[in-house]
Amino acid sequence: MLIQIEPQLDVPIYEQVTRQIIEGIARGEMKPGDTLPSVRNLAADLGVNMHTVNKSYHELEAKGILTIRAKSGAIIRSAEERALTPEQLQQIEKNLKPLVAEGMVLGATVDQIECMMKKVFADLQMSAEGV
Amino acid sequence: MLIQIEPQLDVPIYEQVTRQIIEGIARGEMKPGDTLPSVRNLAADLGVNMHTVNKSYHELEAKGILTIRAKSGAIIRSAEERALTPEQLQQIEKNLKPLVAEGMVLGATVDQIECMMKKVFADLQMSAEGV
Amino acid sequence: MLIQIEPQLDVPIYEQVTRQIIEGIARGEMKPGDTLPSVRNLAADLGVNMHTVNKSYHELEAKGILTIRAKSGAIIRSAEERALTPEQLQQIEKNLKPLVAEGMVLGATVDQIECMMKKVFADLQMSAEGV
Amino acid sequence: MLIQIEPQLDVPIYEQVTRQIIEGIARGEMKPGDTLPSVRNLAADLGVNMHTVNKSYHELEAKGILTIRAKSGAIIRSAEERALTPEQLQQIEKNLKPLVAEGMVLGATVDQIECMMKKVFADLQMSAEGV
DNA sequence: GTGGTCTAGACCACT
DNA sequence: GTGGTCTAGACCACA
Structure with missing residues (x-):
């Protein structure tokens, strides 16, 4: 890597x-x-x-x-050992907020932002499945 | 405000x-x-x-x-004055990436992350329309 | 201090x-x-x-x-801000265990150990109240 | 064992x-x-x-x-051979102190700590008698 | 050979 | 002046 x-x-x-x-x-x-x-x-x-x-x-x-x-x-750690706690999700959401807000203010639509998010996810996921 | x-x-x-x-x-x-x-x-x-x-x-x-x-x-600035440049979108995408990756590694599904994103967007949007 | x-x-x-x-x-x-x-x-x-x-x-x-x-x-932090979580108590209990076991093996009675614990607590508490 | x-x-x-x-x-x-x-x-x-x-x-x-x-x-060694010296008790007390202090600072009462100590002792003692 | 701990220095961002 | 970060070394306990 x-x-x-x-x-x-x-x-x-x-x-x-x-x-x-x-x-x-x-x-x-x-x-x-x-x-x-x-x-x-x-x-x-x-x-x-x-x-x-x-x-x-x-x-x-x-x-x-x-x-x-x-x-x-x-x-x-394995996925089982890793707890996805509500706190962790909240933390991510908290970090997500200013990014989304900035996108909105700059004129991005919800679709554009969602599309971007999916693209990022897909990029990572795809590599993962390709292994 | x-x-x-x-x-x-x-x-x-x-x-x-x-x-x-x-x-x-x-x-x-x-x-x-x-x-x-x-x-x-x-x-x-x-x-x-x-x-x-x-x-x-x-x-x-x-x-x-x-x-x-x-x-x-x-x-x-007005929306017209604010250019939504590809650079800006890229910047946001770049900041988005580690958040999405962390979510994935911790075991979140694409739905969970998407849902979170939409929620954040909706919170902001809703307030905007209510004005 | x-x-x-x-x-x-x-x-x-x-x-x-x-x-x-x-x-x-x-x-x-x-x-x-x-x-x-x-x-x-x-x-x-x-x-x-x-x-x-x-x-x-x-x-x-x-x-x-x-x-x-x-x-x-x-x-x-104030006492309110400090959460006394079950995990913290468990952690302390976990650290307490080998001390108690060693005391027992060396021949100490439960009374001796309890007394010792109370003494330590009282020492700290007393100073606290004296302030 | x-x-x-x-x-x-x-x-x-x-x-x-x-x-x-x-x-x-x-x-x-x-x-x-x-x-x-x-x-x-x-x-x-x-x-x-x-x-x-x-x-x-x-x-x-x-x-x-x-x-x-x-x-x-x-x-x-047998209990007789094992001396419960004051030094040993002091050693245990010394190790006990930071645990008790941490419990106090986090807001635990003397009862909670005492209860914890007794529980640990009882766990060990009980097994011993059951043998 | 590994991480744990510690030292002694440095520059930077923030207030 | 504060903590945050980083570097470049060192010794030690553990496995």
Whole structure:
């Protein structure tokens, strides 16, 4: 799985790593039970510091997406282990709101936004099924 | 239009102001041609620093949502003046992607995510029509 | 409030800080609404690194004991804001179990252990009421 | 006696082994004079490294709970041989303190904590009498 | 070899 | 001046 870092972005590097790992899992490039690269290896690959990757892994653990086993690596949790709590859905909805509002104000119709959402979903889903 | 600041959030205050102004416009509480309160007044109302509001206004200008005229204040642009450029749509799509991916990974179905999106849209739209 | 670090202990420094802040709050030396010293100040006071204190603060935030407001400090949450969730009680019970078991195996009676627990509680409570 | 290892916990495996042996003795599943399985056998049963079990046995010896005799294995000491020293009680009290403090700060009453403690004790005691 | 912890520095965004 | 982020090193416990 390829991870691309853009250090000049205003999104923190650790957040970029987090997002791309999530997308990688969504795309099916990594599956439950898989072990992620060690923090040192991934850091070396990306050319960033170990701590930056470490922070990303811990963020993913907090999101319930993976389990960090001390001294043996980070493992992607299975769908059963991942609880889709109402809080998590609310969190996503909360983050969705300003995006939708901005789209509306700029003149996008509900169809355009829905279409965009479906496209994003389909892109990820398609890759997942293609695996 | 009421703006509520929550300083304990990790979202910067200027970003909170920006979002709520966008949502206010989306809801129809403010219309094209309307003049926003002066930076000084809004800052006083919210109990925040003048620079914070100023930054928010400039962010809105960069997004193409309003025009800042020295001395005469910030004016909301009309739909015609606001171009819905492909770049803007792409930007929104780019921001949408990690949210959708996280939802998927946590086990949400496309229906759940779509439903969430529609709900957010409807909330804003409804308010707009009620005005 | 005085915090004493013993670097030679096997308990990590950040954990020692966390515990002593919790005990300080239990003792009533700090109250809800109070702002903790800045990470840099406390780190300087304790002679440890900023990051170490930072980690402790974040641990306290994760426990629901305080709120970190970016760029303005860490504030102790009120009892109402702090949820005593069943998970938290379970966590404490889980940590209690090996201590009780060890006491039993070493020959302590339930009375001795209960007495010890009450003593600890009373020590903290007493200080709290004395404030 | 069954020992269950959960490698995903942040508690080191050797510590998990130590605790479960203590609990096993508290529950009466093992009695003074009994010989524990050899380091090699137990390690094989648990699927862990020999050194891990070895470390656990030595920790138990340091706590005064068993005696390791070269060649003839680890033998659980009798209650008479196990001294309940004030130092040991202090050690337990020291470990108890942060747990009680955290419970207090999160809003638990002395009754809740006492009840929890009794429950833990009763669970162990009950099993012991049932043997 | 792994993650955990810690140090000592740095720049930045926000207030 | 605050916390957030990042870097570049280091030692340790665990497996």
